[in-house]
Structures are given as structure tokens and as C-alpha cells.
Amino acid sequence: MTGATGVGSMPGDTQHAYAEAVRAVLGELGASGLPYLPEVPGRGAPAGMTGRALAVVSELGADLQPAGWRLTGNDGSGADHRRARSLLAQDLDGLEEQTQGYEGALKIQVTGPWTLATTVEKPRGDKVLSDRGARRELAQALAEGLREHVRDVRRRVPGVRRLVVQVDEPALSAVLAGSVPTASGFHRHRSVDLPEASATLAWVLEAVDGAGAEPWVHTCAAGTPLRLLRGAGARGLSVDLDLMSAADHDELAEALESGESVVLGVLPATDPADPPTDAAVTERVLRWLEMLGLDPATTGDSLLLSPACGLAGASTAWSRRALALVRAAAGHLSD
Template sequence: MLQDVTTFSQFPQPEGPPASGVGSMPGTDVREAVKTALGAMEGSLGFLPELPARGPGADMIGRGMGLLVELFARVEPSGWRIGDHPGRDTRRAHAYLREDLDTLEEFAQEWTGPLKVQAVGPWTLAASVELPRGEKALADPGAVRDFSASLAEGLRLHLADVRKRVPGASGIVVQLDEPSLPAVLAGQVRTASGWQRLRAVDPGVARENLAAVIGAVDAPVVVHCCAPDVPIDLLRRAGAAAVSLDFSLLTERSDDAVGEGVESGLVLFAGVVPPLEPGLSDPAGSVTGVRTLWRRLGLDPALLARHVVVTPSCGLAGASPAYARRALLHSVTAAKSLSDNPE
């Protein structure tokens, strides 16, 4: 049975403007990234940053492989591939995550607000990692189930560790990154050879698999997808407490799903701040589209402050460190503008 959707009242609410980062940050300096992610988000939804510029094991897929329990992988020329023992690449992924958590523990001793951690979702993982024989794991339903079960257990252990390291946090939020999910549902994921596409996954199967992972996590789950055609209704029915997306990619075709989601308690992480230079508009202008959507859907403006979290439209790994900090601070200011002036 699919779990009930988490309502906003169960979502850890920041004391200040509802804003956050997507997850990835530029560069390789872990200490600077953690200080920025917490400092810029003070009073809002802080997050544990990811630094993919460090290389394999710090990237989204490698970090996910490092979270798996009793499944191991190595880096091949074609990407990550399942192996039969924890080799150098798995150990490196573990070391990066341990370094990040040690740094978070150091700088978050006084943190009392909510905190978000990110991990790749099961469908994007299956669409990206190869089985030992070389085909994408997505082609094997049994492998997908194994990945999902292993990821769920790994996330459970990860959250327990984070809670020990940051005991003052008012709540932990888990973000599952699923940029490949629309392609998985549309049958657009290419085979390992690149010559063909894998069969589309049935939406019911996709929903149930996500629900199994979300249901195993003792925390509200945000599903992030910065691709077009985010399946908002599917994610809501899978038990996601929130959906994080690139707001510029929303179309009027999504209106019903957004409206129904908000009315049922879904939180919208609205990616409205550009992840790259040049140029940030004034904060009030950044959230104009959110207000327009609310009016078009006929939703109560009072719901904006409780159902919208302002973020960059995607990760900040490609930005300069200075711009990344400005983008996060801009998100906080834009969120305050939205809360103070919802009309």
C-alpha cells in the first residue's frame, strides 16, 4: 500500500524565509561549501552540499553508489558498473561522504533549524549504472528492486548518522534526485550501446518503487527533477512530501497536478533563481511567476508561505563560489518577498 502524502504540518518549517539550495556546490573545498550552505541558509532550510568537481565518488551517481548496502561498483570508461567487491572507487565514495559529514558535524553544532540531505533516486540510479554484463540496470526489473532496497537501507543508516552528528536540527529532510525519471517513463533512456532505447517503465511500477524507498525513510522526502515534464501527480501519490523543479519548465499542462498537490498538502520547491551567471533579477521579480501560477490556479495567497520553498533552478556546481553564495542569499530574500507580499 502506498503511504499517505506527508502534509505540510509534518514538514519541518524554518523559522525564517522558506528557502534552500538544490545540493551541488562548486569547487573542491568542503569546508567552504558547508559554511556557505549553512551560513547563507541560516534561519531557512540548510543542506549538506555535494561537490562533484572532486571527481568519481563525489558525483551524484558515485555518491549514491557509496550509500548502497551490500552492493558495490567501480568506474569503467562508460561510467559506474556493479562489481562483486568494494574496490577503490567504492572506498573513495565512502571517504568523500565521511569527509563531508565530519565537516558538517564541525560547523553545525549550533544548528537548530531543519536540515536537508540529498541522494540520487532509484530510477536515475538504475538508468545510469551498468550491471556486470554491461547493460543498464534499468533493463532488469530484479536489479531495479535490488537497487531500491539497498538504497532504502543505506538512506536509513545515513539519516541515523546525520541525526547523531547534528542533534540540534529541528528535522531532517531527504531529497531524492530523479533527473532521469521523465526519460524512464517515456522510454527515452538509451541502452549501454547507445543504439537503442530501453522500454518505458509503467507509471504504476515507477510509483510503487519510489513509494517503497520513500516509505522506508523516516523523514519527509523531496523529489527533485530539473527536467521537463516532471510527473508531479505520480510523485505525490508515491508519498513525496514535496517536489523540487525548475519553475521555468512548468507549463499549463501541469496546472491540475500542481493545484491538486498543493490542496492535498504538497510542498513546491520552486527553482526560480538562475544557477549560473550572469545576472540575478530583483528578488521580488524572481518569484513573480510563482504568484502568477497561484492566481491562475485560484489558490489562497496565504498558502504561498506554507507551500513554497524558493531555490535555485538546479544545482550550483557550475557556478563560481562567489555566485553560488549570492544565489543562495538571493533565494532567501526572494522567499521573504513572497512571504511578506503574497498577493
């Protein structure tokens, strides 16, 4: 049975907007899809991708500088880092309240180690990406923090039968290509070799798997090597269908045939001028499956549909409609 889900973020800039996002996700996806813990980054840096991940990271302090997030070494957490942790706890409280009696699947999201290394600075400046030891330390702290985070989510939502942790890596392709700018903006950080990229990501994915959850990786950037993600331990791939190369299509087909999960991003993340119908979305996915030589009846629950990326930049109306569209299209594919 083809399912439906979303990448993670939702529009809004208040705690009330977060509560509404939870209701929307559970209402549209809770019956037969894969609902998720929403992210509402419009509430500020502590609620953004980096702040959210630093709230999960174990035993590392951080603070927010004019240039962005910076690790603080042994100096403890700054006020914004404490706020990020408090906000995550509040969001989990809200999820717990709205999932009383819920039984089924659930997805949570976290920024991956390589994207985090491009958005966080070392205590004395420059990106964590610039220092091999620093990026190892940050990745391992993220892995340890995720173990506790998974345990916390399971405690709060005991009816979860299948827990997915989606690791977001939109910057991985830039890391591998050596195109991440330095702090000055005049130079680029050296590219990271494939074995290190895989091993570092594997620490995080293995921690998720060891905690009893399914490790998936999401990327909305062209050029991300999907084979590397699978080799590092990803049991699910979440991608933007419009950005896939011929090699990517082959890799996705192989993943489906191996029983791994594939989430196809088939709708725009912001309000389109001419929204597609659920029938049009269904037809697009059927053409894709036909191109790969796959029968939708054989993909089972390994194939899921979603918007192409997070919905934080969308209107509230489109965010709800997009989830409803992928749910309806997934239903047609399962008929």
C-alpha cells in the first residue's frame, strides 16, 4: 500500500501555529500515512534546522552569534541554545498531548552531521567543516543525543509501532563538491572524501538503528550520491523527483526492489500558480514507475509520496492541501 508523508517543516511563527501544524499532520496523515513531528522554523533560530539539531546534540554547548550558531566548548550553553532545548521539549509535550491513544507509525527529523558541520562554527570561529576532529566530535555528539531523543519520543507516544528518524542532509552534495564557502566568503572549504562522508553519516544512522528506529536520509539537493546514503545505512531515501538524474532513478529502483523505503517528493513546497490535482499526481508517479519497469502493486508500503521539501515557506492553506493531495494520490496508487 503506497503511503504519504511530509518532509518536516510547516508554516507559522507562533506556538499556536505549531499546535495547528500537529493537528494538520495528524488529521491528513494519521489514518493511513506516515505522520511526523512538525518543525515550525518561523518561530526563530532556536526552532530552525540547526537550532533543532543542536537541541538534540549531547554534551556540547552552543550559542547564537550574529554570524550564526557557534559551539562554546566547555563554557556551557548560551540562552538561545537553552531556548532551543526548551522549545523542542514543549513541542514534544504538544505532540504527546495530541497523540493520546494513537497507534501507528511516526516520523521525526533531525539535521544530519554534514549539513550541521556547514552551519555551525567552532568556538574560535570558522565552520566545523574546516576541522576533521571537530566534525567527528559533532557527529558523535549528535549520534549520542539521538539515542536519547528516540527513547524520549517512544516514552511520550507509546502507541508508535514504527518510528522513523529522517536525517536531513541538504548540504552533503556541496560538502562533497568542495563548494561550501568559508567564513570570509572568498574561498571554499576542501571537499570531503567519500569514505569519511560515509563513515560519519554511518555513526548517526547506526545510532538511530541501535535505538530501535528506522534511519532514513532526506536530500533536496541535486548531486547527492544516493548509493553513499544507502551504503552508510539509510533504510529509506527521501528525494525531490524533479532533481533526480538517470543514475538516481536506477538507485531508487534498486532500493524499492530491495524492500527499502523511497519517499518521492512530487509537489512544490511553496504555493504553485496552478496546483495539480490528485489524479495528475497519481499519473506522474505511474509514469515514473513505468519508466523504471516497476509495477505499483509490487512496491507495497515501500513507496511513499510527499511534497518535494519542507512546507515552511508555504501558506497554511497550501501546506494542508499538499498533504491532502499526496494522501489522495497514494490512495489511488493502492487501489
